[in-house]
Amino acid sequence: xxxxxxxxxxxxxxxxxxFMERKMMHQKTMQMVTKTGKQITARPLTAYDAPYLVDIFExxxxxxxxxxxxxxxxxxxxxxxxxxxxxxxxxxxxxxGGFMAFWQRTFLPDVPVGAARYVRLDENTxxxxxxxxxxxQGEGIGTWLLGLAIDDARAAGVRxxxxxxxxxxxxxxxxxxxxxxxxxxxxxxLISEIEVDIGE
Numbered sequence: 001x002x003x004x005x006x007x008x009x010x011x012x013x014x015x016x017x018x019f020m021e022r023k024m025m026h027q028k029t030m031q032m033v034t035k036t037g038k039q040i041t042a043r044p045l046t047a048y049d050a051p052y053l054v055d056i057f058e059x060x061x062x063x064x065x066x067x068x069x070x071x072x073x074x075x076x077x078x079x080x081x082x083x084x085x086x087x088x089x090x091x092x093x094x095x096x097g098g099f100m101a102f103w104q105r106t107f108l109p110d111v112p113v114g115a116a117r118y119v120r121l122d123e124n125t126x127x128x129x130x131x132x133x134x135x136x137q138g139e140g141i142g143t144w145l146l147g148l149a150i151d152d153a154r155a156a157g158v159r160x161x162x163x164x165x166x167x168x169x170x171x172x173x174x175x176x177x178x179x180x181x182x183x184x185x186x187x188x189x190l191i192s193e194i195e196v197d198i199g200e
Contacts, residue, residue, distance in 0.1 A: 128161060
């Protein structure tokens with residue numbers, strides 16, 4: 001499961017150009033084709049996406065949830081799951097940026113497959129997280145979706161991502177390698193602290 005949490009540190013720069021780049025990203029739908037030929041689309045996270053976030057969570061195994069949240073969530077309270085999803089979806093756009101990914105099926109409803117977002121903690125920092133449902137792992141969606149979120153973060157002035165992931169979460173290390181940004185890994189017990197340089 002590709003799961004981790006990050007913090008992001010903002011920096012100065014050409015604010016006007018970065019704003020325009022980010023605005024353009026939020027006005028279009030991105031597309032990819034997976035390794036097995038599935039058509040995937042991504043669009044910015046909206047205030048109406050709570051049901052999709054819950055659906056993704058419900059299609060994650062106990063192990064995947066542990067890797068994502070770094071705590072046991074085998075039988076969570078459904079009400080709490082919905083409340084957290086609504087909190088995420090309805091957060092003010094000034095506080096967060098993120099994307100929802102869907103599998104487009106011919107003559108059938110789209111299926112939510114993943115989400116990636118970052119949340120401002122204060123003027124200079126933000127937290128980033130990503131989840132992909134279990135049955136869509138290994139398709140390249142996680143790498144693509146996290147790349148979109150990083151592009152959006154860069155357009156918002158982000159220079160460095162820092163965070164943590166379980167040491168045995170091989171998927172996130174493969175994703176970071178594929179994305180190509182320099183990163184440092186500092187093991188501390190079962191968890192590693194991560195620093196990813198995404199600035200110019």
